[in-house]
Amino acid sequence: MSVLLQIGRRPPEPEPGPDSARPGLPAEIRVFRSAHGAHLFVADGSRVYDLPEATAARLEAWTAATSAAAHDPAADAALAAELGLPLWGAAGVPAPRIDGTPAAVPPLASLSLNVMQACNLSCGHCYADEGRFGGNARAMPRETAFAAVDRLIAEAAPGAGVVVGFMGGEPLLARELVHDVVDHATRAGADTGHAVRFALTTNLTTVRPEDAELFAAHPFTVAVSLDGDRAGHDVLRTAPGGGSAYDRLRAGLDVLNRHGRPRHLSARVSVTPYTGRLKDVLEHGIGLGFDEVGFAAVVSAPDPAYEIGASAFAGFLEQMTECGETALAELAAGRPYPFGNFQTAMYELHTGGHRPYPCGAGAGYLSASAEGGLYACHRLVDDPAFRMGSVAQGPDQGARAEHLAARHVDRAEPCRSCWARYLCGGGCYHEVARRGRPGCDYIRGWLAFCLRAYVELSESAPEFFRRTTPSDLPGDPAGLAR
Template sequence: MSVLLQIGRRPPEREPRPASGAAPGPLGLDAETRVFRSAHGAHLFVADGSRIYDLPEEAADRLERWTAAAHDPAQDADLAAGLGLPLWGGAGMPAPRIDGTPAAVPPLSSLSLNVMQACNLSCGHCYADEGRFGGSARAMPRETAFAAVDRLLAEAAPDAAVVVGFMGGEPLLARDLVHEVVAYATRAGAATGHAVRFALTTNLTTVRPADAELFAAHPFTVAVSLDGDRAGHDALRRAPGGGSAYERLRAGLEVLERHGRPRHLSARVSVTPYTGRLLDILEHGIGLGFDEVGFAAVVSAPDPAYEIGTDTFTGFLQQMVECGEAALRELAAGRPYPFGNFQTAMYELHTGGHRPYPCGAGAGYLSASAEGGLYACHRLVDDPAFAMGSLAQGPDQGARAAHLAARHVDRAEPCRSCWARYLCGGGCYHEVTRRGRPGCDYIRGWLAFCLRAYVELSQAAPEFFRNPTASDLPGDPAALAR
């Protein structure tokens, strides 16, 4: 078998982990491999290390027929050896890069502050219930916000870069506090030797010139909630007094253009059953000048009418692939096309991205509530099942370790037998705890398309992979699988 593409740098080899901490061994070829085809022929995806190989058509056909038919899983290793598949153990083969051993709790590297748990818009699909998370509206006191910065710097690895995020509700309703925290964190980080970056998620309806100047003066990633053109956006986002939330967003973009643009400006589209054609929305967002436009299905919302269900994921996948095909055509021709979901997938595959968790929630990333509680992420604020300590007492290392042990993808069902598990990581914790995993077929379908697109883009425009663009938004869950 000849290697088609050695994806980026191979992960470092390591000694096998103790069996006492591991999940059961290899599950079989259907869980460890995926045959796919591109314009260049047949290929093999190996889950361990997210490796891609050229595969002779005869071997591809035999492997597909074998995994589709009933067979004794004990014979999989013999077939793999006969075909020369680079899989498990044996002479000259490395130990698996991921097993069921939970990750060690890492130093904290990113902390989001829920500075205003209230919002000026009313959106039925908002996971945060306008920032209230099922409770009452409240704002983070100044001393709590400063304590959050101190805690992040104290818990971070020496000299490591850290990210301070601002979430809500609508964080710019607490703009004075945001400005104060940026100044404080910049000074404090310089004193401790930590480079501090910032991220903010906003509906952009209340941004002022001073905010734009702040974003431009500091290393900021700003993510803007966008639901389409004026009709589509206003149908899902109700402004007080009956005004147009879309026109206010457009006015906010003009403020950024006149007074200062952040280092990275992205649009995030929350997809509901009421969302219009995704390709139209994608191109509309690109036309508005965003550096990146991405989609996320609304799987859990206070009003179930806004949730994407199992029956509607098929249409969602078709539309996502339509957007991906457009991105592939443009990028292969050397033209920019900032479809965030596609670009994230391409870079992750190219660098051999593979992980046993969907994101850094509860690991290197935590979120602070207005009262100073620490939670696994900004979507899980005020959820006692994901409480991770407090700013006053520090992160609860036991709770973080238990979280990482319980949610390792090799210990989850049905995840542990899925070929896409190390690209997906098991799914967003917020969504899984509330809705289960209704989107697994969608995720596999999207990733299967991305595998083909990666091979074709690598051949058509290898220069694309020399200048990656990545978002600094903290705690972004399972972007590759979206």
């Protein structure tokens, strides 16, 4: 008996590499159902196939019989061969696309600059502690910022595009420096044949016309921190003098609309126990005119009262799925519905996205502190465990290699026994280092919904995948690192 049809694009064939012990069939596959029948998800390559119902039932019984770790690999391979499943180890199937071999350290492709490690708002859920990262407020000197850009270009692959990100705190408190860096990076990139793109994360309360003109004149992605409507936003963000942070954000949007919008303008909602109904927040953000709106649960915050704990993830999943069902219905009807989490998941499933790491942090992406230290990402600035060199001396290749070796998802527990591991990558390094992995059941639940939605959207609106490209999708606003 054989699988009937692979849905979506075929991922690239793997490079030859050493084999490694696989954790068992339950970690390699997931049977799921949609309105169109039974299907098989294969973790290696993020492949999706249609299945005969009888095969689906047999696989479900097999994988439920015992734990992934206890399965006999030989018996798994025999079952795969008998059923004609496209799993590694079966006849005619190539070696796995991902094994336990750590990735080689790639050239640097993206660098964020913490140009202002201070903020004009006070938010209890801010992972950066108002940009101070547990230390003192400080600004990046101009010579450090220029040297960081020069370092990025020097470390990049010849002719490759690069991304310069601006982070904080609130980076627009250092607007003169931001403008100068854009000018310097554009000229430096032109001299060396490196196309430079830019990204900036902001609360949008201090944006000026000249900033909007800068965003419109250059290839900018701008991510705006949004927490809901006026009441929901202001309960989490305290503005100086007691004013409304939401009113200032709306005024900032008006500045962008009048003087120049960036190439991509997104809203990022940090979900806390105080966040209102997610669908209401999502549609409010869409109504404000953002190109996409996405959610991220606050797992690690200076004040634990703002963290989403393990018990709260069930409710978070229910609300995310509600938003996803709405997105599925709207997109299937041919109407735009820019729910960022959903659109990204659909694209990654369609293209066979799979990776042994959650992002490019410590690999193609690093972040520079105000003093010129290099760290794995903008969330890990000033954390000595994730320091990876300096702007002056260059990236520490040994530290980057150790990072990639230690954090490969197939070397992590319980990740290596999870069917979703190559879609998740093991979880945000910042969150795992501070809180562990409290959201694993949520991640599996969200991805299980996305698998069903992917099949149904492929049937009802295949044109969505023809017109969606990576540039249409949100990314880490500072890293764009995957």
